[in-house]
Structures are given as structure tokens and as C-alpha cells.
Amino acid sequence: MSITLLNAGWIIPMAAGTGTLAQHTLVMDGERIAALLPWAQAAALYPAAEVVELREHVLIPGLINAHTHSAMSLLRGVADDVPLMDWLQNHIWPLEKQWVSEDWTYQGSMLSAAEALRGGVTYLNDMYFFPTAMARAAIDSGIRAGVSINVIDFPTGYASGPDDYIVKGLAAYEQFKGEKLLDWTSAPHAPYTVSDETFVKLRKLAEEHDLQMHCHIHETQFEVDESVKQFGMRPLERLNKLGLLNERMIAVHMVHLTEDEIGMLARQNVHLVHNPNSNLKLASGIQPLTALEAAGVNTILGTDGAASNNRQDMFGEIRAAALLAKGVTQNATTVSARTALEMATIRAAKAMGRGDDLGSLEVGKLADVVAVSLSALECRPVYNPEAQLVYVAGREHVSDVWVNGRQVLKGRELTTIDQGALLDRTEAIVAAMKAGM
Numbered sequence: 195m196s197i198t199l200l201n202a203g204w205i206i207p208m209a210a211g212t213g214t215l216a217q218h219t220l221v222m223d224g225e226r227i228a229a230l231l232p233w234a235q236a237a238a239l240y241p242a243a244e245v246v247e248l249r250e251h252v253l254i255p256g257l258i259n260a261h262t263h264s265a266m267s268l269l270r271g272v273a274d275d276v277p278l279m280d281w282l283q284n285h286i287w288p289l290e291k292q293w294v295s296e297d298w299t300y301q302g303s304m305l306s307a308a309e310a311l312r313g314g315v316t317y318l319n320d321m322y323f324f325p326t327a328m329a330r331a332a333i334d335s336g337i338r339a340g341v342s343i344n345v346i347d348f349p350t351g352y353a354s355g356p357d358d359y360i361v362k363g364l365a366a367y368e369q370f371k372g373e374k375l376l377d378w379t380s381a382p383h384a385p386y387t388v389s390d391e392t393f394v395k396l397r398k399l400a401e402e403h404d405l406q407m408h409c410h411i412h413e414t415q416f417e418v419d420e421s422v423k424q425f426g427m428r429p430l431e432r433l434n435k436l437g438l439l440n441e442r443m444i445a446v447h448m449v450h451l452t453e454d455e456i457g458m459l460a461r462q463n464v465h466l467v468h469n470p471n472s473n474l475k476l477a478s479g480i481q482p483l484t485a486l487e488a489a490g491v492n493t494i495l496g497t498d499g500a501a502s503n504n505r506q507d508m509f510g511e512i513r514a515a516a517l518l519a520k521g522v523t524q525n526a527t528t529v530s531a532r533t534a535l536e537m538a539t540i541r542a543a544k545a546m547g548r549g550d551d552l553g554s555l556e557v558g559k560l561a562d563v564v565a566v567s568l569s570a571l572e573c574r575p576v577y578n579p580e581a582q583l584v585y586v587a588g589r590e591h592v593s594d595v596w597v598n599g600r601q602v603l604k605g606r607e608l609t610t611i612d613q614g615a616l617l618d619r620t621e622a623i624v625a626a627m628k629a630g631m
Contacts, residue, residue: 197243198222199236199601200255200563208539209554214579220253222561225599229557248594250569252579252587254535255315255554256338256562256597257508258542261408261467261496264320264328264339266295267301267309268623269501278414278476286501290323293627294351301619303331308611309506311337313589314564316597319444319496319546321381321408323352325366332375336602336610338562340546342381342408343367344452345396347388356371356392360399367403374598377546378403379444384410385429386417393436406442406547409433413447416476416515430455439464445546446496448478456482460489465545468537470514471505472498483519484528494542495534509589512538516584531584561599567591 200222204213207230219236221229221243229236237245259394266286273285299322310318319340320328332339343363345356353359369376380400382388388396400407411429412418421429430451441463448466451459458467469479484491495515497506512534520528543553551560566587568576573591578581595603602610 199245202248205253207555228306250567255539257538258317260494260542263499264306265299265500266499268302268303299327307335307337314592316562329370344381346383379408381408408444411445465492467496469498472503495537531581563596565594567593
């Protein structure tokens with residue numbers, strides 16, 4: 195194995211009970227972290243190692259985008275300023291029915307992977323059709339991905355119905371099982387698009403293959419009201435009766451919640467994905483993050499897809515989560531910079547079932563590392579590096595990224611993706627779509 199020393203101005207390990215380490219070196223031994231040491235000590239112990247000087251940078255764990263639809267980067271900006279159900283039914287679903295294919299999904303997923311890596315994201319928890327395309331894009335780009343066995347109860351260009359989605363998803367899972375960059379989720383789309391029978395099948399699938407689940411829930415008040423009309427109960431009550439609310443469930447959006455529901459989510463160890471910018475843009479509402487934090491719920495962060503956000507920018511989500519919570523509660527002490535960073539790192543790793551080897555910079559963990567430069571004048575002076583990352587720095591200040599010990603971004607340049615060729619393919623696809631609209 196090759197040893198690489200990352201000499202950083204600051205390291206924020208994000209492990210429980212740790213603070214910021216100044217003038218420290220992160221030692222990478224192949225794909226794992228071997229040590230965190232003061233500069234001089236690392237140099238003395240590893241005199242023959244490759245050295246990367248990052249003395250005006252902060253090193254943090256790779257950010258985890260806990261909910262996105264990667265391929266939908268090809269639909270960025272196609273339908274703005276409309277509410278969710280109008281957006282879905284009259285814009286997104288018709289376009290997807292016409293255009294989505296294996297190649298389309300691969301190209302969109304590659305575009306999202308490039309955007310993610312340039313923004314310090316090393317893990318995309320994806321939900322979309324054609325999971326083989328997302329799996330190939332992750333491997334080709336060098337990013338980690340939670341690939342979904344995605345199921346919806348109506349036909350699309352990908353599958354004819356729920357059983358067909360499951361068969362195709364399982365075939366993809368078997369094809370790529372064991373790939374070190376890939377995890378898999380059992381992913382029912384939402385309570386308003388999935389039947390009880392399908393939910394139970396996907397719960398059993400998750401149990402059989404030891405997978406996390408990934409589902410949109412309580413995104414809008416309309417969704418909740420319609421569930422009461424149709425089923426005589428709110429979506430969370432329905433899913434609880436079906437046995438889905440436990441430590442496997444990664445529940446996305448979760449905007450409209452009662453106090454009793456928050457208590458139940460805490461007791462049953464459900465993970466909640468906060469998507470502040472997408473929910474604001476679609477006017478869906480604001481997740482009650484402070485109340486969830488007080489109850490002890492594991493809250494994490496995601497961008498949602500580029501068709502609804504429209505930035506797949508985790509620095510933007512981190513900042514929005516902290517600021518929204520303060521503004522809504524009129525309490526400046528709620529959701530600190532540290533908490534917001536935890537939501538995108540160590541907490542998200544736990545939700546994905548990867549807390550033992552991802553989410554923090556600790557000896558023995560996988561080397562998913564991001565370097566953020568604080569040398570620019572807009573990032574100076576630096577009093578508190580944690581707060582600087584949340585309230586000042588942005589994804590444009592990410593300079594270098596390693597995934598599994600492999601450098602995938604070097605000096606803002608992607609090492610695994612031909613950016614020019616990617617943009618050419620993207621523009622060709624979009625030109626065909628525009629011609630057909």
C-alpha cells in the first residue's frame with residue numbers, strides 16, 4: 195500500500211467528542227486512514243511518503259447526500275415555480291415517460307456525480323429507475339452511491355408494474371453485489387404511489403438482503419390529507435401498521451409532523467432526511483428540525499434532485515438547515531454549525547448503515563476526505579473553522595477530494611471524468627429533448 199500525507203491547516207474529524215485539530219496531518223494508507231498526527235511527527239514517522247500540502251485548508255469527511263435523484267440533473271430547470279403535484283403530474287412524469295432510458299439515466303447520473311465531487315460530496319444516496327445505470331456511473335466516476343431498488347405502482351419506460359420493478363431491481367443488485375463503492379436500498383417511492391401490498395414486499399426484501407429503505411413521506415399537507423381520506427389515517431400511521439418504521443427506514447422530507455409522530459419516530463429509530471432548499475422551492479413547508487433534535491431523532495441532509503432544487507449543493511443544504519431552524523424558532527442557539535455538519539457526515543453514515551467505516555476521519559475508517567480551501571479573501575479571517583464551513587465557505591472552495599483513498603478531484607479538476615466530453619453528451623441529449631417538447 196502507498197502512504198500519502200495530507201498536511202492540513204485544520205482537520206475536523208467529526209468523530210464524537212472530537213474538536214478541530216490545527217496543523218495536523220491525515221495519513222492515508224491505501225484506502226484507509228492510518229493516523230492523524232501533528233505535522234512534524236507525521237514527517238518523522240513517514241519520511242518516504244507522498245506529501246500533499248494543504249496548509250490553508252480544512253479536511254473534513256466526505257459529505258453524504260442522503261437523498262437525490264441523480265439522473266434528473268438532465269431536467270434541471272425544466273419546470274420551475276410550480277407546486278409539487280403540478281410539477282410531478284404535468285411536467286416531470288410526462289417527460290420521464292418519453293425520455294428515460296438506460297443511457298439517459300447513465301448520462302444524467304454522471305453529470306450529478308461530477309457536480310457532487312466538485313462540491314465535496316463523496317456519497318450519493320440515489321432513488322431512480324435503471325439502477326444499473328447509476329451503479330455504472332458511480333463506478334466510472336469513483337463516487338460512492340446508495341443505489342435503489344426503486345418501485346412505483348404505475349408503469350414507466352423502465353418497468354410495467356411493481357413486480358417488474360422489483361425483479362429488475364433485484365437483478366441489478368445481484369449483478370453489482372460486492373462492488374466496494376455501492377450500497378443498495380429498498381426504495382418505495384411514496385405512500386401516494388405505492389400500495390400496502392408493495393410496501394410489505396419491499397419491507398421483506400430489505401429484511402432478506404439486509405438493506406436500508408428509502409422513501410418520500412409526509413412531503414406535503416396535501417399528501418397527508420389525501421391519505422386520511424383514502425385510508426382513514428395519516429401516512430406514518432399506515433406505514434407503522436405495515437412494519438416499516440424502524441432503524442432501516444430513511445424517511446425523506448417529513449415536513450408535516452405531529453408531536454406524537456415525532457415521539458414515535460424517535461422511539462423507533464427512524465432516520466429523517468431534511469431537504470430544506472427543495473422543500474422551500476416547491477413550497478412544501480419546513481421540516482420541524484428543532485423539535486426532532488430535541489426528541490433525539492437522527493436527522494440528516496439531502497439535496498433532492500436537480501429538477502426540484504436546482505443545486506445539488508450540500509454546502510447550501512448545511513447552511514440552510516442551520517439558518518432555517520434559527521429563523522423558524524427565533525432561537526439562535528438551535529442547530530449549531532457542528533450539528534449541521536454532523537447531519538451531512540457522521541449521522542448520515544449511520545443512516546446508511548455505514549457508521550463503522552464512513553462519516554468521520556478516524557483511524558481505520560475508509561479514506562473519504564475533502565479539502566476545503568480557506569485561503570480566499572472571502573473566507574478570511576478564520577476564528578472557528580467549523581463555523582467557517584457552515585456560514586462562509588461554499589462548494590466552490592472545495593479543492594481536492596479522495597474516495598476510498600483515491601484522488602478524484604485535484605485542484606478543482608476531476609481526475610476520473612472527462613468534463614468536456616460529459617458536457618458535450620449532456621448538451622446533445624438536452625438538444626434532442628428540447629426539439630421534442
